[in-house]
Amino acid sequence: MFAILIASGAVLAFGQGLRGIIDHGLNSEETASLDHAFEIMLAIIAVLSGASMVRMYTVSAIGERVVADLRKDLYAHLLTLPPSFFEITKVGEILSRLTADTTQVQSVVSTSFPIALRNSVLLIGAAFMLFLTSAKLAGIVSFVVPMVIGPLILVGRKVRVLSRTAQDRIADISSYGDETLNLIKTVQAYTHESIDLSQFQNRADAALHSALARISVRAVLSALIIGLVFSAIAIVLWIGGYDVLSGTITGGQLASFVFYSILVAGSVAALSEVVSDLQRAAGSLERIIELLHTPSSLKISESPLPLPKTIDKSTPILEFNDVDFHYPSRNQPALQQFNLQAMDGESVGVVGSSGAGKTTIFQLALRFYDPQKGSVKFCGVNVRDVNPTDLRSRIAYVGQEPAIFSASLLDNIRYGKVDATEDQVRIVCKLAKVDEFFHHLPDGIHTFLGEKGARLSGGQKQRIAIARAMLRNPDLLLLDEATSQLDSENEKLVQAALEKLAQGRTTITIAHRLSTLRNASRIIVLDAGQIVGQGRHDELIQSNPTYQNLAQLQIAA
16 A cells, blocks of 8 residues: 555656646756756656555555465365255356456456556545646536546446356356366267357357447446546646636646646546456456355254264164155155164165165265254264264265376375375275286376376276275275176276275175175165165065065166
8 A cells, every 4th residue: 555655646746747847947048957857757757666566566466365365265165065065056157256256356456456546546646736736727627527437336337237147157158168078978979069069159159248248338438438538638738728828827837737637537547447347356256255155054063072982882883863864956755764773893785776765875974964854873973963074084985986086196095094104005005906007007106197087997996996995994984886887807806805995894885786795794675765674685585575676687687
């Protein structure tokens, strides 16, 4: 702020320097007077340059820091939102707010806001100097000001609405592009390129039309303001010329008055542009704040209870009591009157047809959702009363589509335990049979795996996910059809790794292939969210119709 005041003061002093050159330098018979006037002018320029440099660096640094903090806060908030939020919100829309919208705010904070502040100071200072130089001519200029401010306010509101619409259109483009490019193999396999291109072009055209509408309004506003302001300056020159001829004011006074008039005109024009930028950024800021204020559907206890550090053999590791649950977007129940107890070291299998509610058990165990009725307990403590981070730190999950991050193999496995040493990672790599293939990678365990593990096969990805879970050393292991998409050779390797991982710990396994559950302590059979049978494989194949039907379908397949 201090640098802005100094720089603005130097600009205003420049007008007086100009007056001194004309009245005392050019009209003097001594060259010393002219030299002195120019020395003063050069001193003013030096102060202006130095203050401008400090101002530019300071405000730019502040702008970058503000936006960096905003992005951090936004991302931190996103990480607290449950999966249910991301199921109903497009990732491209979220990324647009995290990048494009914050960039728009950054532009305002680091550029537009300092311009507005500097020009506001210049406008006030130049207006004061106008009246100090010639009250008569200043009155003419001040007559134009209300004619400029009115359109600024009215049109600014319109620009804000149009800017919000334009940002929404840009987010739509980002979302659609992200989706189709991530599914490019499917797009090309179904020869959908021309259709998707047409859809993308339609979205791009919609964004273009929204932007052109906003630009048109801004252009009309700028033309109106420039026309009014510079017409006033022309009138001032005309009337001021007569005053110089009559001796009312000097030529230097008229020159300095014109200089201050140009400052006023330039400041008003700059402020009109800034108002448009501010309105545009307001639309982006609304979208950011809307996301920041999105509440989590999970209510976190203000005084969370700690989980027991040691396992009580008599208390179930995981327990469901009369649980009823349906997903927010569906009315059909996913689980009904569901009861389950998984004791320490027990291996529980879960089978059922598609939509029977198998995966929902894991969603509730990890507390991605809360049941509408009943309770879910971990080590005897209701998960509603536990910090979700503490709960999930005691659980490891391996799904049928393992998550591979754009990082090295080492860092991907360390995701299970960020402070693990490389030696610890190598131990679990051997147990999960990851060492059988990572030696062939270009940089071994330090090889970058590419986006979503593009350099790996399905079996290799799955073994990495198992190694990650091993490194976590969880109390509860959740396996969701971890071998369903593998060929026979890879399934055998992965199954052997899973058996090592499950040794001595509570394991719940969702399986499509019933053969993988032959060694389970017991198998739960689900149908329409309800348990319709449980027992060992040999018992169920003899007595449970639903289990028998699942077995027959697999044999037929």
